[in-house]
Amino acid sequence: MVTSTTTQDVMSPESVQQAAEYLRHANEQRLAIEIVGAGTKRGWGNTVVSPLLLNTKRLVGIREHSWQDLTATVAAGTPWSTMQEALAVHGQCVALDPLWPAKATVGGIVATNDSGSLRLRYGSLRDLIIGMTVVLADGTIAKSGGKVVKNVAGYDIHKLMTGAFGTLGLITEVTFRLHPLPKSVATWTITSNDIAALDRVRDQISDSTMSVEALQLRNHKDRFSLDVKFATLPDALGDHSRRLHALATSLDVASGDEVVWLSRENIFCAERATAKITMSPTKISTSLAKIQAAGGSAVVQQSGIMMASLEADSANILGLRKLFEDIGGSFTVLQWPESVAHSPERWGDTIKGLPLMKEIKRQFDPNRTLNPGRFVGGI
Amino acid sequence: MLNSSILDALRSAVDQGDQEQSGLITSINQLQTYECDGLTNFRTLPEAVVLPRSTSQVQAIVRICAEHGIPFVARGAGTGLSGGALPATGGIVISFARMNRILSIDIPNQQVVVEPGVINSHVTDAVASHGYFYAPDPSSQSVCTLGGNVAENSGGAHCLKYGFTTTHILALEVVLPNGEVVEFGSSAPDSPGYDLRGVFVGSEGTLGVATKMTLRIVKRPEAVQVVLAAFDSITAAAQTVSDVIAAGMLPAALEMMDRLSAQAAEAAVHPNYPVCEALLLVELDGPEAEVRAQILEVEHLCKQNGAWEVRLAQTAKERALIWKGRKAAFAAMGRISPNYIVQDGVIPRTALPVVLESIERMAAEVHLRVANVFHAGDGNLHPMVLYDQSIPGQEEIALDLSYRILHLCVDKGGSITGEHGVGKEKQQAMGYMFSEPDLETMQLVRHAFDPQNIANPDKLFPRPRLCAEKTGPYTPHPLEVAGTAEFF
Numbered sequence: 001m002v003t004s005t006t007t008q009d010v011m012s013p014e015s016v017q018q019a020a021e022y023l024r025h026a027n028e029q030r031l032a033i034e035i036v037g038a039g040t041k042r043g044w045g046n047t048v049v050s051p052l053l054l055n056t057k058r059l060v061g062i063r064e065h066s067w068q069d070l071t072a073t074v075a076a077g078t079p080w081s082t083m084q085e086a087l088a089v090h091g092q093c094v095a096l097d098p099l100w101p102a103k104a105t106v107g108g109i110v111a112t113n114d115s116g117s118l119r120l121r122y123g124s125l126r127d128l129i130i131g132m133t134v135v136l137a138d139g140t141i142a143k144s145g146g147k148v149v150k151n152v153a154g155y156d157i158h159k160l161m162t163g164a165f166g167t168l169g170l171i172t173e174v175t176f177r178l179h180p181l182p183k184s185v186a187t188w189t190i191t192s193n194d195i196a197a198l199d200r201v202r203d204q205i206s207d208s209t210m211s212v213e214a215l216q217l218r219n220h221k222d223r224f225s226l227d228v229k230f231a232t233l234p235d236a237l238g239d240h241s242r243r244l245h246a247l248a249t250s251l252d253v254a255s256g257d258e259v260v261w262l263s264r265e266n267i268f269c270a271e272r273a274t275a276k277i278t279m280s281p282t283k284i285s286t287s288l289a290k291i292q293a294a295g296g297s298a299v300v301q302q303s304g305i306m307m308a309s310l311e312a313d314s315a316n317i318l319g320l321r322k323l324f325e326d327i328g329g330s331f332t333v334l335q336w337p338e339s340v341a342h343s344p345e346r347w348g349d350t351i352k353g354l355p356l357m358k359e360i361k362r363q364f365d366p367n368r369t370l371n372p373g374r375f376v377g378g379i
Numbered sequence: 380m381l382n383s384s385i386l387d388a389l390r391s392a393v394d395q396g397d398q399e400q401s402g403l404i405t406s407i408n409q410l411q412t413y414e415c416d417g418l419t420n421f422r423t424l425p426e427a428v429v430l431p432r433s434t435s436q437v438q439a440i441v442r443i444c445a446e447h448g449i450p451f452v453a454r455g456a457g458t459g460l461s462g463g464a465l466p467a468t469g470g471i472v473i474s475f476a477r478m479n480r481i482l483s484i485d486i487p488n489q490q491v492v493v494e495p496g497v498i499n500s501h502v503t504d505a506v507a508s509h510g511y512f513y514a515p516d517p518s519s520q521s522v523c524t525l526g527g528n529v530a531e532n533s534g535g536a537h538c539l540k541y542g543f544t545t546t547h548i549l550a551l552e553v554v555l556p557n558g559e560v561v562e563f564g565s566s567a568p569d570s571p572g573y574d575l576r577g578v579f580v581g582s583e584g585t586l587g588v589a590t591k592m593t594l595r596i597v598k599r600p601e602a603v604q605v606v607l608a609a610f611d612s613i614t615a616a617a618q619t620v621s622d623v624i625a626a627g628m629l630p631a632a633l634e635m636m637d638r639l640s641a642q643a644a645e646a647a648v649h650p651n652y653p654v655c656e657a658l659l660l661v662e663l664d665g666p667e668a669e670v671r672a673q674i675l676e677v678e679h680l681c682k683q684n685g686a687w688e689v690r691l692a693q694t695a696k697e698r699a700l701i702w703k704g705r706k707a708a709f710a711a712m713g714r715i716s717p718n719y720i721v722q723d724g725v726i727p728r729t730a731l732p733v734v735l736e737s738i739e740r741m742a743a744e745v746h747l748r749v750a751n752v753f754h755a756g757d758g759n760l761h762p763m764v765l766y767d768q769s770i771p772g773q774e775e776i777a778l779d780l781s782y783r784i785l786h787l788c789v790d791k792g793g794s795i796t797g798e799h800g801v802g803k804e805k806q807q808a809m810g811y812m813f814s815e816p817d818l819e820t821m822q823l824v825r826h827a828f829d830p831q832n833i834a835n836p837d838k839l840f841p842r843p844r845l846c847a848e849k850t851g852p853y854t855p856h857p858l859e860v861a862g863t864a865e866f867f
Contacts, residue, residue, distance in 0.1 A: 068621050069727040069758070091627060113569065124568070126577050127546050134820075142820035143813070148725045150543070150757040151794040152532045152581050153801055153812055154839070155821045159545075159577030163569070180627035203487065207510075209601035211666055236668035278567040280488045304568050329567040347571045353561045356827065357573045363823040376572045 008053040016172045024139025027369045035166040037108030040100045044334045045374040056107050062086050070178040076107025076171045095122035095179040107171045113163030117214035117261050119303045125162050131175035132158035137365040149177045166371040167379050168364045182231035187256035190248050193223040199285035201248045210240045215302035219292045227260045263299045267307045271337050277306040279329035312340040347376040381426045392439035393429050404428040413472045416457040416464040421803050425466035432477045434590040442558035452835045453588045455524030461802030463583050467836050475526050491594045495526025511596040514541035518706040529589050532581030534798035536632040539756035545580040552591035556829040583800050584835035586828040600664035605698045608681040609655035609688040616657035617731040619684040620755045632662040633756030640708050640750045647711035650704030653688050708752045716765035720781045723799035724788030728758040745776050759797035801839045810841035
């Protein structure tokens with residue numbers, strides 16, 4: 001199906017074969033294509049200028065759920081929550097908590113390599129994806145990986161596609177390894193204005209043998225919160241609660257609400273800049289303090305990934321970026337308010353291996369058909 | 380053959396003025412050490428072996444190779460089972476025997492930086508006193524190196540719960556085939572850009588040479604318990620595996636051995652295994668209370684499926700002995716057969732009973748025995764085809780059977796390799812598992828990294844076959860031998 005908006009012709013393929021036809025035709029005609037799922041993260045990265053837009057809204061559905069093998073293959077346009085609801089029928093899930101799951105699609109989440117608090121225990125998408133079908137710019141339909149969890153045959157093209165922002169190919173189907181839904185969970189929140197005290201507890205939890213499923217630090221106007229989620233059998237939850245209270249004796253420990261794990265979504269605000277900042281775990285508290293001092297608000301996961309909301313001041317942002325790059329981290333501007341001119345370079349200027357990345361792009365998409373310019377170094 | 384000026388250049392790249400400790404090997408009797416890896420039926424004498432001590436020396440070596448179009452292969456301990464470290468004709472071997480230092484240990488960030496020649500189990504040894512371990516545990520972990528593990532994306536019994544090598548590699552320093560040194564990934568997550576780290580791990584030395592790696596280590600669990608259960612049939616044991624998974628448990632390891640394998644292991648290291656058709660080992664780890672509850676559930680499921688002996692290892696020594704038996708299973712085959720071929724297929728675990736039945740039938744048809752060891756939790760089979768090389772023609776029959784078993788795995792929705800890699804051994808099977816467009820897409824990556832095709836060439840991808848050539852391990856076509864046709 002092809003429709004038109006004022007600026008772009010819109011393609012909504014209903015099959016992988018049709019998507020391949022669309023891409024092949026556009027590539028032959030040297031027409032650039034912007035690829036979108038539900039568009040929840042369309043503002044991430046550099047703006048794509050293209051006469052064509054391809055969305056995946058008709059590429060939907062669970063293709064296969066081999067629940068006894070703990071695997072599932074899902075079409076890229078399927079909303080994340082729709083997939084999780086289907087998997088939950090057999091008490092399973094893809095162990096990842098991305099942003100805006102009710103709307104965001106599997107393909108969009110994979111293309112942007114989104115991840116939340118569960119990454120601490122279950123890894124990132126690159127650990128959870130075991131196979132993928134992609135359509136390359138010239139219409140080639142290629143499969144990578146397979147439908148078994150353990151498989152080292154050939155290159156992991158699916159790892160390259162994950163987080164490539166649609167610049168190497170159109171993701172049409174993804175095969176995940178699944179995890180059982182935890183039997184019981186409990187969230188606790190410790191709040192204090194003493195970030196160093198919270199950091200000591202964070203470090204001790206990280207170094208413990210408890211079944212920690214998620215751990216994050218947040219800032220408020222004049223204080224900080226440390227959230228921890230245990231996922232284990234009911235017998236062990238009581239033991240973990242006692243241990244946590246022993247670690248945080250002089251602090252305010254409260255039974256938490258599951259809603260704290262959606263805090264990342266509150267960071268996004270149309271009038272402010274939103275950044276993804278990464279760091280080693282030991283830099284978590286000092287990094288959050290810096291963002292606080294810069295007038296920002298942030299949530300930082302134990303994995304070392306922070307989502308931060310900051311004033312859209314280019315000079316300030318560049319200063320912070322240098323600071324994080326100097327400690328071995330990264331600073332990516334995900335969103336920039338439309339009302340503010342002079343957006344800083346979104347990805348930073350010190351991308352390691354950029355010439356090789358550009359060569360990979362040239363091999364996969366020599367005509368620069370797919371999402372041209374969106375990614376690092378103008379890829 | 381490499382000329383003297385190239386050899387001089389290689390010598391000056393690796394020598395530090397110490398003739399006693401020369402980093403260049405050219406004498407034939409020494410080169411023979413490097414003519415094969417753990418897959419001994421493929422052998423090629425390298426032109427030279429270099430033993431660098433630093434990244435800059437590796438870089439100098441690779442630059443020489445790039446300049447002269449010399450193929451190279453990196454080698455750790457040479458324990459690989461698919462011929463990944465087999466030298467290319469006219470090529471050199473870069474041995475990492477002298478780059479074997481643990482460079483830093485960062486417990487608060489749960490990271491260790493190592494050189495590629497470090498032995499896998501030495502990482503755990505180095506961090507054990509802090510209560511941590513390095514999770515990927517291939518059976519050869521006491522001798523295999525991390526450089527080789529990265530190349531093959533090695534697994535092991537505990538990757539069911541903890542993941543593979545790729546899950547535990549945060550960053551790599553890599554010398555690209557053009558001699559450039561690049562860092563992939565970083566100690567912080569999600570470096571902006573393509574996941575070069577992810578595509579490099581498991582690329583079997585075809586995209587460059589890793590010279591430094593940052594590993595993720597894991598907190599040692601509070602409690603570890605091993606349940607051993609004896610069954611009268613593989614089907615009953617396989618059903619137990621499915622039931623354990625369906626109950627929402629994710630054991631640290633779920634291993635199965637058939638009668639022949641258990642018998643061989645018993646003869647080799649005396650782990651006191653019961654004599655049975657199928658032996659199931661279930662390792663549970665985690666917080667004490669969690670493990671206690673799960674043991675009861677596993678024991679119940681084993682008995683429900685007809686296990687006639689369910690034994691909980693009582694001491695750490697007993698647990699270690701049970702695992703020693705399992706890890707000795709490959710080598711133990713020598714006790715029950717003069718020769719054997721180890722295969723490495725993967726199937727969806729639910730297909731286990733039907734696949735084993737087929738393997739048994741296929742083996743009976745050609746009058747051979749197949750012993751089976753499985754990482755049952757993730758469907759990774761290691762069928763061992765037993766044969767006698769002294770019987771004319773039997774090796775060919777055994778090889779053919781082993782490849783047909785791999786094809787069976789693919790037919791059931793699985794893979795030709797779960798942890799040993801494709802290497803030289805399974806080049807042709809890649810063409811059975813992947814379509815032409817799939818393989819051509821992989822070649823795009825190869826071209827981006829190594830346009831000269833000098834990094835471990837002629838591995839991993841299928842070679843074009845001449846008309847009427849049969850599948851199986853590569854053997855020169857008569858036309859090729861006669862010099863009237865050649866591969867291109």
